Amino acid sequence: MQPIHSIQVLRALAAFMVAVHHVQPDAAVLAERAGIAFVRSDVLPWMAGVDIFFVVSGFIMVHASQDLFGRQGAPAIFLKRRLARIVPLYWATTTLFLLVGLAVPATLNSSAPNPAQILGSYLFWPVVSTQGFVQPVYSLGWTLNYEMLFYLLFAAGLLLPKRWTLPAVALLLAVLVGAESLNGPLALPFGFWGQPIVLEFAAGMGIAVLRQKGLRLHGLLRIAVAAAGVAVLLAAADQPGTEGSWNSVLWRGGAAVLLMLAAGCGREGIVPAAPVKALAAVGDASYALYLVHPFVIRGMREAALRIELYAPLPYMVLALAGSVVAALLLYQFFEKPATRLVRRWLRG
Numbered sequence: 001m002q003p004i005h006s007i008q009v010l011r012a013l014a015a016f017m018v019a020v021h022h023v024q025p026d027a028a029v030l031a032e033r034a035g036i037a038f039v040r041s042d043v044l045p046w047m048a049g050v051d052i053f054f055v056v057s058g059f060i061m062v063h064a065s066q067d068l069f070g071r072q073g074a075p076a077i078f079l080k081r082r083l084a085r086i087v088p089l090y091w092a093t094t095t096l097f098l099l100v101g102l103a104v105p106a107t108l109n110s111s112a113p114n115p116a117q118i119l120g121s122y123l124f125w126p127v128v129s130t131q132g133f134v135q136p137v138y139s140l141g142w143t144l145n146y147e148m149l150f151y152l153l154f155a156a157g158l159l160l161p162k163r164w165t166l167p168a169v170a171l172l173l174a175v176l177v178g179a180e181s182l183n184g185p186l187a188l189p190f191g192f193w194g195q196p197i198v199l200e201f202a203a204g205m206g207i208a209v210l211r212q213k214g215l216r217l218h219g220l221l222r223i224a225v226a227a228a229g230v231a232v233l234l235a236a237a238d239q240p241g242t243e244g245s246w247n248s249v250l251w252r253g254g255a256a257v258l259l260m261l262a263a264g265c266g267r268e269g270i271v272p273a274a275p276v277k278a279l280a281a282v283g284d285a286s287y288a289l290y291l292v293h294p295f296v297i298r299g300m301r302e303a304a305l306r307i308e309l310y311a312p313l314p315y316m317v318l319a320l321a322g323s324v325v326a327a328l329l330l331y332q333f334f335e336k337p338a339t340r341l342v343r344r345w346l347r348g
Contacts, residue, residue, distance in 0.1 A: 003280070003284075004063075004263070004264065004266075005272045005276055005277070005280045006262070006263040006264070006266055006276075007056060007059070007060070007260075007263045007264055007283070008279070008280035008281075008282075008283030008284060008286075009263070009276060009279040009280055009283055010052060010056060010259055010260065010263045010283070011052075011053070011056055011283040011286040012279050012280070012282035012283040012286055012289075013049070013052070013279075014049035014050070014052035014053045014056070014286065015049060015053075015282075015286040015287075015289040015290045015293075015327075016049070016282075016289070016320070016324075017044065017046045017047070017048060017049030017052075018046065018047060018049040018050065018290060018293070019289065019290075019293040019297070019320055019323050020041075020046045020320065021046030021047050021049075022293065022294055022297055023293075023297050023316050023319050023320060024040040024041070024316070025040075026297055026298065026301040026315075026319070027040075027312035027313075027315055027316050027319075028040065028312070029301065029305075030301065030304055030305070030309075030310045030311070030312050030315055031310065031312045033305065033310050034310030034311070036310075036312075038312050042237050043234070043237060044233050044234065044237050045233060045236045045237045045251075045252055047252075048233055048236065048252035048255060048256065050143055050197075051197070051200055051248070051249070051252040051253045051255070051256040052256040052259060052260070053143065053290075054143075054146070054197060054198075054200035054201055054204065054253075054256070055200045055201075055203050055204040055207070055253070055256040055257055055259075055260045056204060056256075056260060057147060057150065057201060057204060058150070058200065058201035058202060058203060058204020058205040058206075058207075058208070059204040059205065059207050059208045059211075059260055059264050060204075060208075061150070061151075061154055061201075061204075061205065061208075062166065062204075062205050062208035062209065062212075063208045063211070063264075065078060065154075065158075066212075068158055069158065069162040069165060070161065070162040071158075074155075074158040074159075075155040075156065075158045075159055076155075078151070078154065078155050078158060079151065079152075079155050080343070080346040080347070081343070082151045083342070083346070084339050084342040084343040084346060085287075085339055086144065086147065086148075086287075087342065088334075088335070088338035088339060088341075088342055089287060089288060089291055089330070089334065089335050089338065090138075090141060090144055090291065091122060092334070092338075093138060093291045093292065093295075094121055094122065094136070094137065094138045094141065096295065097137065097138040097295075098113075098118070098137065098138075100295075111130045112130070113129070113130055113137040114130075117129060117130070117136075117137055118137055120136065121136030121137045121138065121141060124136075124141075124144055124145050124147075124148035125145070125189065126145050126188050126189040126192040126193070127188075128188070134188065134191075134192045140290065140291060140294065143290075145192070146193075146197065146198060146201075149193050149198070150169075150173075150198070150201045153169050153172050153173065154169055156168075156169075157169040166205050166209065169201075169202070169205065170202040170205065170206075173198050173199060173201060173202050174199070174202070176190065176193050176194040176198065177194050177195070177196050177198060177199060178194075179194055180193075180194025180195065181194070181196070195245055196245050196246050196248075196249040197245070197248070197249055197253070199249060199253070200249065200253045200256060200257075203253065203256075203257050203260075204260060207257070207260050207261055207264050207265065208264070210261075210265060211264055211265050215265045216265055216266065216267055217261065217262060217265050217266055218266075218267060222262050222265075222266055222267075223262075225258055225261050225262040226258070226259060226262035226263075228258050229255045229256070229257075229258030229259035229261075229262065230255070230259075232251060232254055232255035232258060233252070233255040235251070236251035236252055236255065239251065281328070282324060282327070282328070284331060285324075285327040285328050285330070285331035285332075285335075286327075287331075287335070288326075288327040288328075288330040288331045288334075288335050289323060289324060289327035292323065292326050292327055292330055293320075293323035293326075293327070295326075296319060296322045296323040296326050297319045297323065300315065300318060300319045300322055301315070301319070
């Protein structure tokens, strides 16, 4: 199935937003070393990139799995596709994180994990980290723990008749959230799985259904919906009290839904301009960008400290540009070949 370029652009935006969030503390370290003031930019709620990813994920699962609904053996096929896509790069970055922590502990922000934490991380199982948070040893993997829950529920839904699959998945997500909200805090893993952010997967599935039913946004209407999404993000950055679990979903998740509507329900058959193609290429590598940018950011910070390049703004530009280049290379020379290899192995 042909990718939708506007969605790839949205994925690039989401990954880049997370990278901007993470580069600023390292820039502050350099500014402090130089004795100059550094004021972080929060013009956007940068971690809303995760909310965008979750809505996009719900959309893509429906859009890319149309051939599986009602098909015999669909759950196994679906899970093999997703495991081949998600596992190799995540396991590789987790292993790299552990090796860096073993070789240069001072560059990390956490103490050494125990075997149970390491095993839970590789199995996408929610565990309490050494810092007391429910996250894997490579902390960015917390989003993948939610993704894997969604994949399992979606695969189970494929056992049902086609018309029941999506309502059943959405209902199960709602039950988890309702149980945590009304009777929580629940024990792990249910307390983790029951956070309101999982409803963003259901929202993405709903947008995919609207697209299948023929919803298309044209011209100024599409621009207005996208602009409304950006406006909500700007308001969320300026509005106090939007960091709570429900408020975050309403503000950041609401913005993600509007942006996904604009990206996923546009007109088809339009040849994208060169800048759109370039951004879409970054979107292809957005998973790599999400996972690799902390290594680039921290590595370039250490290099900047050694050569005494303390200017925070040039560092941020170089670190973000380096993260994008590293992601494109990683996607081309590791992620794509590894995905093909694992798919062949799973089919065999």
